[in-house]
Amino acid sequence: MPTYNDTPLVNSKEILEQTGISRATLNNYIKLGIIPKPDVKKAEDHKTRARKIGYFPKTVLDRIELVKQMKKEGNSMEDIIDRFNKTKLSSAIGNPPVSNGENSENKTKDVNYIGCNEDLKVTIKDIHCPAYLVNNNFEVSWTNSEAENEIFNQNIHLIRNAGARNIFKLLMKLDSVNKNKNELIDFHMSLFKSRYSRDILPNLYNNISESEIQTLEKSYDKVSVKDCVINETYTNLIGSDGILTSYHVFYIIFREGIFLVYAHDKMHTDILYLLSNRRNIINELLKQCIPSLISFCAIVADLQDSSRICAELPPEEYFELINEIRRYMESSFKKYNGVCGKHVGDGMVYYFLKDKNAKYLMNTIHCSLELRDEMKKLNLEWKRRKGWLNDLYLNIGINEGEEYFGTISDSSSIEFTALGDSVNCxxxxxxxxxxxxxxxTKNLINRLSAEERKKIRFGIRRREQDREIFIENTFSRVMDMLKPDESNYKKYMDIATLPITEIVDMV
Incomplete structure (x- = not known):
C-alpha cells in the first residue's frame, strides 16, 4: 500500500466532487496507471459515512484535468496512455513510495504511474533556459532573461504595450540574416494555425508591412497544426556567438495561453516535472506577468444598501447572499471574457480587455444587461425565501480607458488590477x-461604431412636473442630475463634470 508522507492529500470523495468524474472512471484511471493507488486509512472527515477512505497526492487533480483536456481534443485513452509513455514522465519524475509490505509485482505496476516526487521543487525561477508565455493574442506576457538573450535578442520587459510584444512582430525584428528567424516563425505559426484563420494575418499587429504579411501567409500555408495539451519538438538555434545549440522544446497549452520551454538535454527531468504540474505553472506565470499598457472596459457592480441588508440578516445569511450574487454573475462574466479584478468591499470589478476584433466594448454592455437580469431572478428567489419586502439591486458603473494592467499577488491568491483613474471612475x-x-460614460459610447450604437437603447430620464420622460441618445453631466441642496451633491464633486448615460436595453 503506498504512503505519502509530508504531501498535500485529497481523498477520493473530494476528487469526485472537484473533477466531476465517476467512481468507476477513478478506478479505471488507477488501473491504467494514470493516477497512483490510494493510501487507504481512517477518514479524517467525520461527515463521511465511510470508516476508511482512499487518499491521493493533490497533484492527481491536475492529472485528471489534463486527461479531460486531452479527451476533448479527440484523443482516445490508448492515445493518452501512449502519450504519457512517450514522454517517459514516470522515469523522469519518480514514483510514489511504497510500504515495506508491498510485493515486487505491485511495485512494477506502480512504475507506470506518472507521479510526482515532492523532493523535486522546480519552479519557474529555476528554469535556466529560454522560456516564455504567449497569451491568446500571441503576445509575450512573461519571459525570462535567457529567452530575451537567446531567442529575442532584446529586453522584452521594457516593452509596455502588449501589442508590441506580439510574438511574430518580435521575430520579424530579428536580423534578416539570422538563420533562426524563419524556423521560429514557422514553429509559432503551427501553434497559431490551430486557433486562428489565415484572414487574421493582415491585422495581426500594428504597423505590419506587406512583406511581413506575405512572409506570415507563406508560413501559414506551409506548416501543419500543432494542438496537443503537452507536446515537444527539437530545434537547433544559432546563438549570437555563432555556436549552434540544440534545444528540446516543450510547450503546454493553457486556457490563458501557451507556455514554451527550450530545454537543454541535461534539464530534461526537471522540465518534465514542472510541466506535470499545470496548475502551479499557470499560477506562477500569472503572478509574474509583465504589466502592459492595455485598452479595456471596467464594470464595477455594488449591492445597493448593502450596509442595511447586512444589519438585517444574520451573518451566515448575509455571506450566503453575497456568495450567491457572485455565483449568479460568474457565468455572464465568463461568457463575455471578463477578468476578475481587485475591489474593496462586497462589490465586484471585472475587466474586459481589448482583443483583435475590438468586441470588448460591446461585450461589456451585453454582460451588464445580463447581470441586471440575473439579479432580478435572485431578488425574486430571496423574496420568496425570506418573505420580506426588500428589493435587491446591483448598481453598475462602466468606463473605458488605457492603463497599465497587471497582477498583485501573495502566496495564495492572484488579483488583476489596472493603475490609473479609469476603474475609480x-x-x-x-x-x-x-x-x-x-x-x-460618454467616452465608451463614443468608441462604439455607428452600427453598434444603433443596437443600444440609452439616454437620460428627465422629470417634467409629475411625468418622467426618457430622452434617448443623450448624455448628462453628473452635476446636472443633482440639485445643489441635495445631501449627495458634494459626494460626487470628483466626477461632477463627467458626461454619462443610462443603458436601458438592446434594440
Missing amino acids: ASRVSDFARYGAIWI
Whole structure:
C-alpha cells in the first residue's frame, strides 16, 4: 500500500466532487496507471459515512484535468496512455513510495504511474533556459532573461504595450540574416494555425508591412497544426556567438495561453516535472506577468444598501447572499471574457480587455444587461425565501480607458488590477447609480461604431412636473442630475463634470 508522507492529500470523495468524474472512471484511471493507488486509512472527515477512505497526492487533480483536456481534443485513452509513455514522465519524475509490505509485482505496476516526487521543487525561477508565455493574442506576457538573450535578442520587459510584444512582430525584428528567424516563425505559426484563420494575418499587429504579411501567409500555408495539451519538438538555434545549440522544446497549452520551454538535454527531468504540474505553472506565470499598457472596459457592480441588508440578516445569511450574487454573475462574466479584478468591499470589478476584433466594448454592455437580469431572478428567489419586502439591486458603473494592467499577488491568491483613474471612475459611477441602473460614460459610447450604437437603447430620464420622460441618445453631466441642496451633491464633486448615460436595453 503506498504512503505519502509530508504531501498535500485529497481523498477520493473530494476528487469526485472537484473533477466531476465517476467512481468507476477513478478506478479505471488507477488501473491504467494514470493516477497512483490510494493510501487507504481512517477518514479524517467525520461527515463521511465511510470508516476508511482512499487518499491521493493533490497533484492527481491536475492529472485528471489534463486527461479531460486531452479527451476533448479527440484523443482516445490508448492515445493518452501512449502519450504519457512517450514522454517517459514516470522515469523522469519518480514514483510514489511504497510500504515495506508491498510485493515486487505491485511495485512494477506502480512504475507506470506518472507521479510526482515532492523532493523535486522546480519552479519557474529555476528554469535556466529560454522560456516564455504567449497569451491568446500571441503576445509575450512573461519571459525570462535567457529567452530575451537567446531567442529575442532584446529586453522584452521594457516593452509596455502588449501589442508590441506580439510574438511574430518580435521575430520579424530579428536580423534578416539570422538563420533562426524563419524556423521560429514557422514553429509559432503551427501553434497559431490551430486557433486562428489565415484572414487574421493582415491585422495581426500594428504597423505590419506587406512583406511581413506575405512572409506570415507563406508560413501559414506551409506548416501543419500543432494542438496537443503537452507536446515537444527539437530545434537547433544559432546563438549570437555563432555556436549552434540544440534545444528540446516543450510547450503546454493553457486556457490563458501557451507556455514554451527550450530545454537543454541535461534539464530534461526537471522540465518534465514542472510541466506535470499545470496548475502551479499557470499560477506562477500569472503572478509574474509583465504589466502592459492595455485598452479595456471596467464594470464595477455594488449591492445597493448593502450596509442595511447586512444589519438585517444574520451573518451566515448575509455571506450566503453575497456568495450567491457572485455565483449568479460568474457565468455572464465568463461568457463575455471578463477578468476578475481587485475591489474593496462586497462589490465586484471585472475587466474586459481589448482583443483583435475590438468586441470588448460591446461585450461589456451585453454582460451588464445580463447581470441586471440575473439579479432580478435572485431578488425574486430571496423574496420568496425570506418573505420580506426588500428589493435587491446591483448598481453598475462602466468606463473605458488605457492603463497599465497587471497582477498583485501573495502566496495564495492572484488579483488583476489596472493603475490609473479609469476603474475609480467606474466605481464612482456605480455609486451614483440607483435601483439597479446601468450607467456608462460618454467616452465608451463614443468608441462604439455607428452600427453598434444603433443596437443600444440609452439616454437620460428627465422629470417634467409629475411625468418622467426618457430622452434617448443623450448624455448628462453628473452635476446636472443633482440639485445643489441635495445631501449627495458634494459626494460626487470628483466626477461632477463627467458626461454619462443610462443603458436601458438592446434594440
